[in-house]
Amino acid sequence: MIDHRxxxxxxxxxxxxxxxxxxxxxENTDELADRSGAAxxxxxxxxxxxxxxxxxxxxxxxxxxxxxxxxxxxxxxIELIGGIEPAREYLLQALNSGADVVTGNKALLAxxxxxxxxxxxxxxxxxxxxAAVAGAIPIIRPLRDSLAGDRVDRIVGIxxxxxxxxxxxxxxxxxxxxxxxxxxxxxxxxxxxxxADVEGFDAAQKAAILASLAFHTTVPLDAVHRxxxxxxxxxxxxAARHAGYVIKMVAVCxxxxxxxxxxxxxxxxxxxxxxxxxxxxxxxxVHGVNNAVFVQAEAAGNLMFYGAGAGGVQTASAVLGDVxxxxxxxxxxxxxxxxxxxxxxxxxxxxxxxxRYQITLEVDDRPGVLARVAGLLSDxxxxxxxxxxxxxxxxxxxxxxxxxxxTHKALEQDLSExxxxxxxxxxxxxxxxxxRVEGD
Amino acid sequence: MIDHRxxxxxxxxxxxxxxxxxxxxxENTDELADRSGAAxxxxxxxxxxxxxxxxxxxxxxxxxxxxxxxxxxxxxxIELIGGIEPAREYLLQALNSGADVVTGNKALLAxxxxxxxxxxxxxxxxxxxxAAVAGAIPIIRPLRDSLAGDRVDRIVGIxxxxxxxxxxxxxxxxxxxxxxxxxxxxxxxxxxxxxADVEGFDAAQKAAILASLAFHTTVPLDAVHRxxxxxxxxxxxxAARHAGYVIKMVAVCxxxxxxxxxxxxxxxxxxxxxxxxxxxxxxxxVHGVNNAVFVQAEAAGNLMFYGAGAGGVQTASAVLGDVxxxxxxxxxxxxxxxxxxxxxxxxxxxxxxxxRYQITLEVDDRPGVLARVAGLLSDxxxxxxxxxxxxxxxxxxxxxxxxxxxTHKALEQDLSExxxxxxxxxxxxxxxxxxRVEGD
Numbered sequence: 117m118i119d120h121r122x123x124x125x126x127x128x129x130x131x132x133x134x135x136x137x138x139x140x141x142x143e144n145t146d147e148l149a150d151r152s153g154a155a156x157x158x159x160x161x162x163x164x165x166x167x168x169x170x171x172x173x174x175x176x177x178x179x180x181x182x183x184x185x186x187x188x189x190x191x192x193x194i195e196l197i198g199g200i201e202p203a204r205e206y207l208l209q210a211l212n213s214g215a216d217v218v219t220g221n222k223a224l225l226a227x228x229x230x231x232x233x234x235x236x237x238x239x240x241x242x243x244x245x246x247a248a249v250a251g252a253i254p255i256i257r258p259l260r261d262s263l264a265g266d267r268v269d270r271i272v273g274i275x276x277x278x279x280x281x282x283x284x285x286x287x288x289x290x291x292x293x294x295x296x297x298x299x300x301x302x303x304x305x306x307x308x309x310x311x312a313d314v315e316g317f318d319a320a321q322k323a324a325i326l327a328s329l330a331f332h333t334t335v336p337l338d339a340v341h342r343x344x345x346x347x348x349x350x351x352x353x354x355a356a357r358h359a360g361y362v363i364k365m366v367a368v369c370x371x372x373x374x375x376x377x378x379x380x381x382x383x384x385x386x387x388x389x390x391x392x393x394x395x396x397x398x399x400x401x402v403h404g405v406n407n408a409v410f411v412q413a414e415a416a417g418n419l420m421f422y423g424a425g426a427g428g429v430q431t432a433s434a435v436l437g438d439v440x441x442x443x444x445x446x447x448x449x450x451x452x453x454x455x456x457x458x459x460x461x462x463x464x465x466x467x468x469x470x471x472r473y474q475i476t477l478e479v480d481d482r483p484g485v486l487a488r489v490a491g492l493l494s495d496x497x498x499x500x501x502x503x504x505x506x507x508x509x510x511x512x513x514x515x516x517x518x519x520x521x522x523t524h525k526a527l528e529q530d531l532s533e534x535x536x537x538x539x540x541x542x543x544x545x546x547x548x549x550x551x552r553v554e555g556d
Numbered sequence: 557m558i559d560h561r562x563x564x565x566x567x568x569x570x571x572x573x574x575x576x577x578x579x580x581x582x583e584n585t586d587e588l589a590d591r592s593g594a595a596x597x598x599x600x601x602x603x604x605x606x607x608x609x610x611x612x613x614x615x616x617x618x619x620x621x622x623x624x625x626x627x628x629x630x631x632x633x634i635e636l637i638g639g640i641e642p643a644r645e646y647l648l649q650a651l652n653s654g655a656d657v658v659t660g661n662k663a664l665l666a667x668x669x670x671x672x673x674x675x676x677x678x679x680x681x682x683x684x685x686x687a688a689v690a691g692a693i694p695i696i697r698p699l700r701d702s703l704a705g706d707r708v709d710r711i712v713g714i715x716x717x718x719x720x721x722x723x724x725x726x727x728x729x730x731x732x733x734x735x736x737x738x739x740x741x742x743x744x745x746x747x748x749x750x751x752a753d754v755e756g757f758d759a760a761q762k763a764a765i766l767a768s769l770a771f772h773t774t775v776p777l778d779a780v781h782r783x784x785x786x787x788x789x790x791x792x793x794x795a796a797r798h799a800g801y802v803i804k805m806v807a808v809c810x811x812x813x814x815x816x817x818x819x820x821x822x823x824x825x826x827x828x829x830x831x832x833x834x835x836x837x838x839x840x841x842v843h844g845v846n847n848a849v850f851v852q853a854e855a856a857g858n859l860m861f862y863g864a865g866a867g868g869v870q871t872a873s874a875v876l877g878d879v880x881x882x883x884x885x886x887x888x889x890x891x892x893x894x895x896x897x898x899x900x901x902x903x904x905x906x907x908x909x910x911x912r913y914q915i916t917l918e919v920d921d922r923p924g925v926l927a928r929v930a931g932l933l934s935d936x937x938x939x940x941x942x943x944x945x946x947x948x949x950x951x952x953x954x955x956x957x958x959x960x961x962x963t964h965k966a967l968e969q970d971l972s973e974x975x976x977x978x979x980x981x982x983x984x985x986x987x988x989x990x991x992r993v994e995g996d
Contacts, residue, residue: 136855144707147707150896246702252853252855252856252859253859254703254859257697257698257701258694258697261694261697261881262697262874263694263877265580265591265879266876266877267587401836401841413692415576415580415692415869415876416692416863417692417863417864417870418863418864419694419861419862420862420863421860421861421862422859423860424856424857429855429857430856432855433703433705436704436855437701437702437706440701441704448885448888449888
């Protein structure tokens with residue numbers, strides 16, 4: 117073992133990820149030293165309660181409730197507390213004292229990213245956050261480094277494992293959402309209150325982080341259009357399967373050309389919603405709690421990154437990769453690679469985005485109905501790609517027809533206004549479902 | 557635009573990748589400067605013939621036949637000539653003059669990697685080679701940086717687009733290999749002499765590079781066990797499909813515990829061959845000329861990286877990502893991250909590896925045959941997982957049976973000796989096929 121420089125590592129938080137990070141730092145000291153070029157000395161672990169039970173037995177002498185003292189004099193601070201405060205304050209304190217920081221805190225980065233990155237820039241420190249998006253999957257580093265000479269046009273990601281688990285089981289088993297959510301809660305895949313996952317809040321934070329990085333633009337969380345999966349029914353799943361699709365909750369980050377506020381300028385759209393994905397698409401085969409991020413870049417073409425989106429030890433792998441990078445940089449010296457917001461493209465409203473709809477309607481079964489519906493679509497500047505009509509018989513014996521309309525690409529605003537007009541029209545009994553199609 | 561430091565870039569080679577790299581360097585100067593922290597000045601492009609036709613119109617004043625003069629005084633040298641000489645000599649010259657180098661040369665790295673990396677170490681320069689394996693797919697950087705705090709146990713990669721294209725079309729269309737190879741040649745997906753792709757030489761080079769990186773071990777090319785796909789027939793494809801598999805040519809890099817030359821030591825196996833992959837496995841849905849690399853790491857679990865494995869502009873994306881990294885490092889100064897061969901694990905012979913076989917036999921249709929075959933397997937220390945027996949009628953009306961035997965995991969040497977004994981046994985008319993099963 118060659119004589120390495122020593123780096124002092126402060127770990128904040130010893131939850132499911134933090135305790136695994138501590139374990140790996142303590143167990144793999146020689147390997148980490150070899151790969152970092154520095155001995156990584158875990159100086160302490162700041163926790164709220166030193167006596168709380170943990171996933172991993174941690175040396176009692178490392179535990180402290182005094183995070184601020186631990187941070188002082190540390191070379192690298194790993195923040196795995198989560199939430200906004202006190203995580204934000206600790207990170208700023210760490211950066212101001214010259215430490216590089218590693219964080220898995222998506223909520224903090226999605227809401228206070230600019231402040232954190234600016235603080236790092238000021239002192240020439242770096243912020244690493246591979247663990248904040250898609251758990252163990254290397255996606256931050258590929259976007260920041262591997263594609264640094266390329267230009268990302270579009271990202272479609274399955275970035276929330278819980279919602280993917282729910283939709284995947286609904287698809288595979290034809291089960292109802294409620295029973296699968298209950299199951300997921302039993303298995304620990306869903307929280308007691310699953311709102312953050314099911315309603316897309318978690319995915320929206322990750323989408324904001326990915327879009328900021330990919331488009332060199334500050335994307336505030338409230339610029340992310342968000343729709344959850346709670347409206348997805350067994351019937352919608354079955355219909356999707358029948359049509360060769362699967363429903364996945366996706367985060368879409370898209371570069372739009374000629375759509376910026378300046379004429380001919382560029383803009384971006386960032387949105388989270390359940391969408392139809394064609395069965396042959398690589399994203400369609402992402403099962404269970406796994407995550408995947410599909411990236412379209414101008415030169416590289418289509419890339420996909422797949423793996424575990426959560427889990428303590430899995431996410432710890434991403435954290436340790438960042439710690440090694442931070443250690444190398446800390447030794448090499450020089451300024452860190454700041455987050456670029458050079459482009460700062462405007463984010464357009466969902467209405468300005470071009471999407472494809474699949475609209476399922478219950479309509480009267482009488483002559484002229486299809487012509488009427490087609491007319492409404494055409495009036496709304498929406499062009500029809502496919503129509504499938506099936507007869508359904510109600511309990512009373514009266515026949516009604518079901519129309520499944522796949523549109524060509526159209527302006528979201530035109531699509532949504534057309535659906536409103538369809539819903540109000542006499543020939544339409546009910547709008548059964550409206551889903552966007554992504555991943556073409 | 558802030559005033560950037562200027563870095564002199566020398567490009568060696570202007571083939572399908574090189575010409576795209578030149579184009580992107582010339583077209584995206586501002587963006588690249590912003591991401592690198594340095595103005596990247598393309599100082600010249602060394603070619604064999606300045607008048608040769610190229611994919612991209614390049615400024616005549618940049619073209620030169622004098623590579624050696626171009627290299628002198630360059631900060632970053634991009635080598636896209638391919639082959640061993642003069643590429644090796646140029647890279648060594650570049651490193652000795654203090655330049656960082658970016659290369660896509662898999663043949664050179666697989667055969668002279670140690671020499672190149674040692675030369676870089678000597679002067680504290682870095683060698684970047686994302687483009688050498690799996691084209692546009694970021695795989696080198698994730699293995700080197702993202703998983704730096706983790707431990708790779710196994711890599712199963714589809715790293716040769718031509719052979720994947722051939723097998724994929726055989727699978728989808730039920731066509732013969734010969735006609736698809738001819739088609740692939742017409743489309744430019746296969747060379748006039750497809751040996752390097754079809755017989756696994758190209759994949760073996762990439763496997764050696766991946767294994768060296770993942771296991772911190774120098775893996776010489778001749779330590780890679782290699783079998784090509786020329787023996788794969790339409791019938792084998794059909795049988796695989798029937799059994800829920802697809803045949804893919806895979807590169808397997810595996811860590812073996814308790815199998816090193818020292819007792820209880822570690823060893824590795826690196827091998828390339830056609831194998832049965834279960835249809836549900838993410839690798840099974842890698843179609844056409846695409847590549848994918850499936851990585852199993854101790855902490856991160858299963859990861860997959862998917863994308864274009866070849867193509868001029870796609871591979872240029874990987875090269876430019878490396879150029880930006882090299883530029884950042886060149887400015888920051890300090891020693892580069894050397895290739896670690898710390899572990900230097902022994903590579904075991906294919907016989908010492910544990911695999912699963914699927915053996916298809918034509919046997920006499922008479923009582924006691926299955927018992928005889930089962931006895932031979934058991935004598936050979938091979939345990940049977942599944943057996944399927946079907947009757948076949950020959951032209952003469954005599955019945956013979958077909959046995960498809962799936963084994964449990966066993967030592968490759970035991971498996972292969974058992975197949976030899978089966979082939980020699982009286983009850984076995986013919987060994988129809990023997991394929992390994994990977995990706996479980």
